[in-house]
Amino acid sequence: MHRIGFYVSSGFQMLDLAGPAGAFEAVNQQLGISAYRIQVLAAIEGVVANSLGMATPVASLDDAELDTLIVIGGPINQPPSADTQRRIVEASKRSRRVASVCTGAFTLAAAGLLDGRRATTHWQYAARLQRDYPSIHVEVDRIFCRDGDVWTSAGITAGIDLALTLIEDDHGFAVAKGVAQHLVVYHRRHGGQSQFAASVDLAPRNDRLAAALGYARDHIAETLTVERLAEIAGMSLRQFGRVFRAQTGTTPARVVERLRVDLARGRIETTTEPVERIAEAVGFGDAENMRRAFIRIYGQPPQSIRRAVRS
């Protein structure tokens, strides 16, 4: 019997909890034994309302005997109190594994549990996590990320992928695959979470970086060197790269590539234009470069995507 405790806070999204909980529950069904026992926890025993206003009964972190502590998404502008952070740290010490779903990474970070570690979170908040906690190595393009016994996952439904990996760790590939089949989710999703990120949300707060990205969008068919973008931003190459990374969690070259694949994907999905012409129009130069970028970012070539939309 493996005891899983989900830490929730007021206004939590039900899907952050229901996704991974459903996966662990499916193991019990599949194996016909109580392989996992699931508890929902908060700082104090009582009732916590979710984002739909439904009341969820919770036990106290202090009393919980756990093997795995999973912190689900919560408000990122309001870290838990020092007292609650202490309870989370204590509970994590009694657990074999600690994990987070979505913005739950901010709670683990506030409690110091991600210091110096590799971690991920919802793509929309990855740059913010990197800014607020510079000691974390934020890996923005991951569905989930393991560093020792600390696992973090991307936004919302990525909690299901995380649970599948923990299940694979505990019970092997076949059981995890069976659970994925039962839930009708992909076991081992292709590509990173970049494929879900809307380019528009990469717009950094810094005006000079925003200007450089605006320039990139307007000149997407041209060769866009980092030197040229730094020049537009009015920064040295080194300063540009450093500020860019701090603000967006990634590199200028990656962002330009993502702009290109996003623009291309829109045209692939909604037009019948030849792939070669699209590749040229968005600055990939040739179709082979674009194909490689698609496979890296979406896990499949442009033609597969076009076929899937048609079918």
Next chain:
Amino acid sequence: MHRIGFYVSSGFQMLDLAGPAGAFEAVNQQLGISAYRIQVLAAIEGVVANSLGMATPVASLDDAELDTLIVIGGPINQPPSADTQRRIVEASKRSRRVASVCTGAFTLAAAGLLDGRRATTHWQYAARLQRDYPSIHVEVDRIFCRDGDVWTSAGITAGIDLALTLIEDDHGFAVAKGVAQHLVVYHRRHGGQSQFAASVDLAPRNDRLAAALGYARDHIAETLTVERLAEIAGMSLRQFGRVFRAQTGTTPARVVERLRVDLARGRIETTTEPVERIAEAVGFGDAENMRRAFIRIYGQPPQSIRRAVRS
């Protein structure tokens, strides 16, 4: 304001509700207005326990003013009482759209709302739905299925795909895509739910069909004609096709192809064997035949799947 009512029954799986509810909720967040109001309903106002034993407050179907009624998964061996069925039918008449998630299709079917319609359900129960309700045109290989104003969806997480389609219907492609990006799910998943089905679960109840499929598994590298399989089952070709379809919701050729791709996929994912050798070993003859079957069933070629597992 569009009013969504989720009908739940005792022991419902939280993820069946939380998936689509999270999608509708994300529209409200994204648009910054109350585009959707979500209610959880049962025959009688009160409290219903989910499969994790958590109590969920519910309103009564009778009182609900609805635009869309969504029936989530419930027990398939115990259809709702005649009285509850009547309440569901009445609520459906007051709704613009009716939908089901997972085995919720059995509830709609019991209430007569799927008579003569095309519909889908969890792949594990599709054959059962076809047997129990012969007037339904069960489409086993769908993530969701629309027939007029009645929408049904495949297992569990397919409720999210269903919600995205309803959102696209109400608010257009861009809003639905934004919600998918926020939830970190694929908008328009590739392939049907076949890709999630474990071949072993296709085993029909009928002993003679089971014998034919057992033979197919044991002779997978050989040419397997429907004639040969009918012979093993001791039936005429016509009888075999008819009984097979009634029991499994699909054709012998499709099941053999699915056996082949499932066997091949396991080897693609877990070995470094050349694709050509795998194609031959599972009876595809050559790699090009296998590639086409993979694209049809999984939405991508074997090489992409192997690459994705490696990365």
